[in-house]
Amino acid sequence: MKSDRRALLLGLSAVLLWSTAATAFKLALAELSVLQLLFVAIWVSALALLGTLAFQRRLGLLWEQLSSTPLSFLGMACLNPLLYYCILLAAYDRLPAQQAQTINYTWAIMLALLSIPVLGQRLAARDWAAVAVGYLGVVIIATEGNPFSLQFTSGIGVALALISTLVWAIFWLLSARSEGDPTISLAAYFVCAAPLSLLLCLFWGGGLPPLGGGLASAVYVGLFEMGFTWLLWSTALRAASNVSRVGNLIFLSPMLSLVFIALILGEAIHPATLIGLALIVPGVILQQGSSPSRD
Template identity: 40%
Template sequence: MGGNRHPKNQSRAYMYAVLAVVFWSTAASAFKLTLAHTAPLQILFVATLTSCVALAGVLAIQGRFRLLKQTSGRELLYSAAMGLLNPFMYYLVLFEAYSLLPAQVAQPLNFTWPLMLVILSVPLLRQPISPWSIGTMLISFAGVYLISSQGRPFDMRFADPLGVSLALGSSVIWALFWIYNVRDGRNEVVKLFLSFSFALLFASVAMVMTSGFGALNFYGSAGGVYIGLFEMGFTFVFWLKAMQYAESTDRISNMIYITPFLALVLIGIVLGEQIHLTTVGGLVLIVAGIVLQKFITPAGAGAGIEADGR
């Protein structure tokens, strides 16, 4: 990855990690505010374009554009497939979920991707799953139910089944992306740049085939630029830097669990949503299950948060 040349500096690692956590915590509010002005596909196009420019700048500063020339045809095809998964499919599904659900519901449900990672690791990575592991997942899925009830847990139903399905579906897509991305040993920023470049191509074709570029507006585009910079582009680089500088990656990776709780605070302040007790309780259960899972999952399946920060 090229990051091994960084001297270890825990203070600098914390600085980058805090930046990443703060910016990722703003994402849910940014999604809802932007969706009030434009559609998911338009947001995806602007955000992906912005992220491509940002990542190109990072590659230029790092002097790693030469690595793009070393990319083989097979690696380009792999990047195209990865770009189809993330950001194209992942963010389209996630934005649709946010368009249907309150942010306080969509955001915690999307955070279930480490659970999906463990489930998918059974068939895809041949990882065993123990009864204790199943028990910790049941704790998290109890949290999913509480959050999905939107403050009415005794109704025994999801308030918006389609929105909940999309939010959980986005976590499945992210888990798939992580499993296949971790097998690719290329530089992380190069991989991100190429996958986002292909996603930009896919989004452009989708725009031409549907609403066209005339549907873009100032407020939607401004939100897309923010999302492209601080949910996608720079923030991933901040997290990678944090892990590269870290003397203890466990201490840094554990900071990611602050993100959904800080996001709830911002959702209440910025969006004015009344945060339900079921949302807080459900999020506590989801995170508790993930944390317990982290201590019992084999290293190959359980390092997702350390690697990607999401």
Template identity: 50%
Template sequence: MAQQRAMFFGLAAVLCWSTVATAFKLSLQHLTPTQLILVASLTSWLFLLGVLAVQGKFRALFRQSSRHYLNALLFGLLNPALYYCLLFTAYARLPAQEAQAINYSWAIVMSFLAVPILGQKLTRADLFAALICYFGVVIIATRGDVLGMQFEDTFGLVCALLSTLVWALYWILNRRQEQDAILGLCLNFSFALPVLGLYAWWSGELLALFNSVAWQGWAGGIYVGMFETGLAFLFWLQAMKLATNTSRIANLIFISPFVSLVLIAVILKEPILISTLVGLGLILTGLVVQQRYSQ
């Protein structure tokens, strides 16, 4: 029964994440990347505050050590600030199918960062997985013209790849934290929001957000905040907590990119390229190789 409930929560999280690539792209038709980060982060922060209040942990926000607050500031600058700045910039410049597919390569990046940061060693499986994965990235980025090596938007591609680096770094550093996951994430948003707000004010995007953004932009930002780092995060935590077989839950994540592509094709009307399917297949193959054979 516990495993069935875990599967239910895991699938709910995966379905939430499957919608966000489409939500990103729709929201960026009305918002700049900075505005989208600000609205989504504010929504996530309020949601997480509510969750802590329901759990009776709200007061814990004000009882942390100075070290925890410093860590929260640094983590908040990584996620949500820098990570989503890079990710949303990539989505603003690239087709959604390409940005979301490249984003799945972050797990490979994490294995390489774990070498200097955690002192882990790379195995042959890690190197083989990385080779497969990044060949897939090249196929997606060049839209199948691998020999020509011509990129549709080099800056967008760089932002997408850098976002995987930041996300992997965030999770590696976060492994050393023993804090409650929801409390820690809420603190990250608490410190990131003033920084994001000041930047939006300095760039003039804060005033424009309230003066000229259509309701669709606000709705999109709120949706992203609720389903990207809000409900999906809670569902996934609950799934991992209930699971008697963690690997079966973890494997659910491989459903997400394909559901996402269907939504991108149906809602955004993006023709799904063969190069995207081939590249995504290689990226996921690389992840499977890493999971099964890397020790």
């Protein structure tokens, strides 16, 4: 019972922190370029994860994993956090926060679609219904309630938000095959990505970020979106006797995120966002509740 209570508390803490990410993205991007935000957040996250491993006296295990397959870790790091967050932040730079965060939430539906060619799975009628319902929600959100007009707030922004779900789903499928410790693997990805993010920032991002509120928001993103919160979430899942009870807490995130977006950013939440979210969340739940068969 104590373990489940602890798991619930950790899971709720992780969901609450993730719910603030969209707001932090927009606050940082108001002063920083995408690559400046990416650089700061990756370095802060890498340092936080290294500090965690040092506290646990497991830094030696990190070096063992990195030295065993360095190219593999470098490739995964280029996929996430570098490519994924670069695309996602570019979407946030072009779209209202409420649109970007809600569209990005369809990554689980994209994961179901990728399971067909990658894992050889067949999708049942229930799965295809989930896909249709979820992406109908995306169209409603992106067109602000006029799905037949196909006039988007930013067509490029919508495309980037959808592409980010593809990149994340690919990363998820590849990382699921790894047999290494997830915390050490996550730290390895950020350590490999850190010097690359610095080069991107210096040559194409406008140089090192200036001091100010944008920098503080970027530090917050590094701590509570990219690194530390993943440790909270994974610890919660390991501590729970029933993983689904904790896992289902993630469905609170998009609604909580809209609250922060409205209160802190001052964005008026469009009715189309709520309608679209009301379609996307059931679509994700329907997809996760199914059990696709293998060929």
